[in-house]
């Protein structure tokens with residue numbers, strides 16, 4: 183297959199020493215195996231996610247994403263933008279669409295960008311990495327690289343909110359998207375059938391400001407995975423990954439549960455299945471170790 | 482009452498719908514709501530809300546300005562997009578809720594001790610400083626947003642999570658000293674300043 187190239191927007195939480203730096207590490211490994219080149223957008227800025235709205239009004243927030251798209255168009259011309267973070271993808275794609283629909287906002291965004299010597303053409307498609315895998319490459323292609331099938335591991339595919347709504351993956355439903363289950367199968371593992379918290383919200387940024395309410399929802403997400411016999415949860419979203427993994431001790435203390443459920447990225451699963459080391463697959467980034475993956479990687 | 486708020490009350494008198502249409506992000510959609518209630522059953526934190534989106538849109542049309550802008554409802558939105566995926570009229574509900582939250586804040590009417598209102602502001606202040614979010618500083622300001630002794634308590638409660646993140650290199654103490662940021666800081670700041678100016682002009686200068 184021909185080598186693929188994208189203009190890459192890693193986002194704040196993927197930076198070195200940040201909460202989903204393990205996501206980026208495993209994405210890099212996965213892309214090496216799939217012969218995908220990610221050209222970083224030089225000097226990208228934060229997209230303001232879905233929580234910037236208190237201080238940031240419409241135009242300042244649009245300007246943030248407009249700057250990233252303009253930088254991409256200038257430095258990586260002709261390349262589609264790909265993001266790994268659900269919030270980055272959503273904010274960038276929404277901004278691009280809003281600016282395309284509204285000429286006066288577009289003119290104002292360009293007036294603001296001109297202050298930084300930039301100009302937005304806004305002709306670039308904005309994709310999530312999962313779209314690249316499933317729509318651009320396809321299951322057959324991503325399955326063809328499997329060297330160590332993840333046999334005997336049962337995995338709950340937790341899709342969450344923002345990789346699913348409002349855009350989602352082509353051909354999938356909002357209420358019961360199947361792509362993560364198919365991906366799990368493609369890697370040789372067993373998906374949990376009918377995982378009923380698959381698209382349940384984890385609280386997003388409100389896990390910080392409303393911890394008790396959010397942890398109640400997270401509890402349901404983990405419980406349903408245990409009920410389905412899952413050994414681990416897989417997710418495409420850094421907010422979901424962090425929220426579902428790191429609060430388990432607090433939830434155990436509050437609710438008397440005994441959760442110890444590993445939560446991994448699809449890119450970690452894939453890197454292990456592609457035969458890469460535990461380190462390359464970013465298994466050292468698990469706060470709750472994914473022992474079965476570790477064993478396969480060490481074999 | 483802030484000056485801008487007084488000016489808006491004066492300009493729009495009893496027509497709050499018109500004010501929302503002119504000044505709130507995606508506000509022109511509110512009148513399209515047919516009060517079917519689908520969104521009301523969609524919010525994950527719905528049981529914790531004072532008002533559902535459906536109710537908020539009804540109140541906007543009824544001119545209940547204070548009650549809408551004082552509501553904690555918009556600050557309970559997790560941005561899950563359930564409502565947008567389901568609304569039969571295609572309203573961009575999430576964005577209207579964010580827009581109303583932002584407008585309430587601008588008018589000085591957002592509920593004072595609302596934790597998400599505080600956190601969301603901290604997030605924005607953090608990101609505009611250097612162009613990228615500094616998670617460590619954001620976390621620390623979050624823990625201390627309710628004062629020093631509360632902050633110590635929260636920090637202790639969060640200590641084990643912090644250690645887990647540190648061990649797995651998903652948190653770095655180096656972030657305290659500078660940390661990540663955009664290189665073209667001057668251009669970035671000028672761009673945001675311009676965007677803010679244009680936005681301010683849109684709101685204070687808009688006429689019916």
Ligand code: SF4
Pocket residue numbers: 513514515516517518519520521534535538567568569570571572574
């Ligand atoms: S789902 Fe749409 S039309 Fe129905 S009440 Fe909510 S906003 Fe109105």
Ligand code: SF4
Pocket residue numbers: 520523524525526534557558559560561562563564565574575578
């Ligand atoms: S996006 Fe916000 S308003 Fe819409 S359903 Fe989710 S929490 Fe409710």
